[in-house]
Amino acid sequence: MVRIVLKGLKETKEFGEKLGGLLEGGDLLSLTGDLGAGKTTLTKSIGVGLGVSDYITSPTFTLINEYKGRVWLYHFDVYRLEDEEDLLDLGYEDYFYSNGVTIVEWGDKIEEILPANRININIEKGKELDERIITLSGQGDRYDKIVKELNIN
Template identity: 45%
Template structure:
């Protein structure tokens, strides 16, 4: 588990960009955090770290935004997902089966039961007025270096 205290949106994006260097195609990154916690800012940094160019926005109404780069990034918003039938309509399982991209999942609490066991969890919590505590779990950096 890694924990980081961010003092700004720019620091959140920079931390996410550094994390992206440790991701591999097929990884799922599940976000936890309330409304306005910084999940979309984190995704902007993740995208930058993956070499994705262009505007990154919240997929609240689209359910999924697709970003092309050296490694594609698919950014899901599961806020309105209520059951497994809703997940099916997002195409999530199709993206998951590809294994050639990174999946970032906002409101992952709503789909926790269907996430792969090796899912990397990023929790973003307010800590003071302008700070966020970012905690990353299940990122096996040492194992990845060996393979």
Template identity: 75%
Template sequence: MVRIVLKGLKETEEFGEKLGSILKPGDIISLTGDLGAGKTTLTKSIGKGLGVEDYITSPTFTLINEYKGRINLYHFDVYRLEGSMDLYDLGFEEYIYSDGISIIEWGDKIEEVLPKERINIRIEKGAELDERIIYIYGEGERFEQFIKELNID
């Protein structure tokens, strides 16, 4: 598990852009954290790193938003989902097994339907107002490659 402390909004945005720049087609990110922890803020920055020019918003009521960039971004928010079976009505598998990047906010709610090989990111509020603590964990070859590319000392 990798632990990163981000000291403010600027560092969080820079970190998200870096993530977006190293993501590869087919990568899946499961984002978790309390309400207001910064999941959508991080997603916006990842989108910027992917070259997304549209304004990224939380798909809380639509469940999924699609954005065009260097790689297509599929942004899910499953907070209001009744159960993971509802995802199949959305064509969930077509998104996560595509050549796009899938970011799933509240991914822990549907963990049983997510592929094992994914990048898990948990965001926690730090001691200071805009401080965030990021935990990155996962398994598999792509996760190991991702951590090397992230190049965190």
């Protein structure tokens, strides 16, 4: 587990862009944190790092948005779901096990169906207005490689 303190929006954006630049097709990120913690803001920055030029919005009511970058970005927001069964109609497995990068906001709500090999990112508000505390955890070779390349051991 790795803990990072980001002091303001600029550092948060830089972190997201750097992370996005390291991601590859098949990577899945599960984002957790309170409402307003910055999950969508981080996702927007990751999208920039992935080369997405479209404006990234939260798919709270549509459940999933797709964006073309150097690899596809599949952005889920499962906040309003009752349970995992609501994702069956979407064909979630086609996204989770695709050649794109999948980001799931509120991933803790559907943890039972998420792939074991993933990157978990918890975002908390810090003491200052725009300060964020990021906790990275996960398992698998991709998690280990990304943490190493982020230089945050």
